[in-house]
Amino acid sequence: MPERPDLEYVVPRLNEALAGRRITAVHPGDPVVQRLLVAGGLDVLVGRTILTVTRRSNVVNVHLDSEVDLVLAPMLAGRFALKEPRHRRTKDTVLALDLDNNTTLWFRDKVRMGRVVTLPKGQWEKTPGLPKVGIDVLSDAFTLDALRTLAKKRREQVKLFLLDKAAFDSFGNAYADETLHAAGIHPKTRVNELSDDDMQRLHSAIIRVLTHARDHIEAAKPPLDTKLRDFLKVRNRKGELCPVCETPIRTAGVRGYDAFFCPQCQPDKKGRGFVDWRNARR
Ligand SMILES: [Zn+2]
Numbered sequence: 001m002p003e004r005p006d007l008e009y010v011v012p013r014l015n016e017a018l019a020g021r022r023i024t025a026v027h028p029g030d031p032v033v034q035r036l037l038v039a040g041g042l043d044v045l046v047g048r049t050i051l052t053v054t055r056r057s058n059v060v061n062v063h064l065d066s067e068v069d070l071v072l073a074p075m076l077a078g079r080f081a082l083k084e085p086r087h088r089r090t091k092d093t094v095l096a097l098d099l100d101n102n103t104t105l106w107f108r109d110k111v112r113m114g115r116v117v118t119l120p121k122g123q124w125e126k127t128p129g130l131p132k133v134g135i136d137v138l139s140d141a142f143t144l145d146a147l148r149t150l151a152k153k154r155r156e157q158v159k160l161f162l163l164d165k166a167a168f169d170s171f172g173n174a175y176a177d178e179t180l181h182a183a184g185i186h187p188k189t190r191v192n193e194l195s196d197d198d199m200q201r202l203h204s205a206i207i208r209v210l211t212h213a214r215d216h217i218e219a220a221k222p223p224l225d226t227k228l229r230d231f232l233k234v235r236n237r238k239g240e241l242c243p244v245c246e247t248p249i250r251t252a253g254v255r256g257y258d259a260f261f262c263p264q265c266q267p268d269k270k271g272r273g274f275v276d277w278r279n280a281r282r
Helices: 004-018 041-045 144-151 158-163 173-183 196-220 277-281
Strands: 023-028 034-036 050-056 059-064 068-073 079-083 093-099 104-108 115-120 250-254 257-261
Touching: 004 050, 004 059, 004 079, 004 104, 004 196, 023 041, 034 041, 041 068, 041 115, 144 196, 158 173, 158 257, 173 196, 173 257
Parallel strands: 034 115
Antiparallel strands: 023 093, 050 059, 059 068, 068 115, 079 104, 093 104, 250 257
């Protein structure tokens, strides 16, 4: 799914292209993605001017000059593209907005798990399925003490802890795995088992991994609808060699999520996910 570094690249570009533009027509796609909390359907967007486009957690807020705001939640597979109205919309376009400068915003979602939400102005946190937004991990507020406070009384596996959007703004699967690899922590380690040293490494890895990803994507300037992941070290690299120690990357199930990790860099102190080295190297 688009994660924070992807959205940090995409959203400012959407803002640059869309702010100040008037919506001249709306082309809704599959209604299964729509959660319209304002009467009038998506037609209420027509004639409205887009003021700004911003990111909160993993959703994109389109602020309008009206009593209605539009929230686009990419969830698993949603992505954005800027086209001209003459381009034929793809089948997976779940919303297209024509603008007054011969541009069309496409919101595509081939698995239709994303959301197109209209809400009363300023009430974006009522977006269905959106939890309270956690601490911005790239802000000054995210100190080691702040991480320790969040971790207090938590007993779940550390990968699930990172995925909790009410705790952190924000992680998805890919950067949670990359962060744990950079911190040298096994994804199944329980939060209450993390040592003080683990906690320090986790804190600095969170900042380092997300900052590097953001800067890398910014420098590469991929098309808006392309997820750039070629620089990741463990995610989706099962069987490939860890770039740090050349041990084959493994996967483990973490409560319904998969986790990619290096058994050498991220040893499991309790022996969970025991690796048979003869099999691993075959
Ligand atoms: Zn390794």
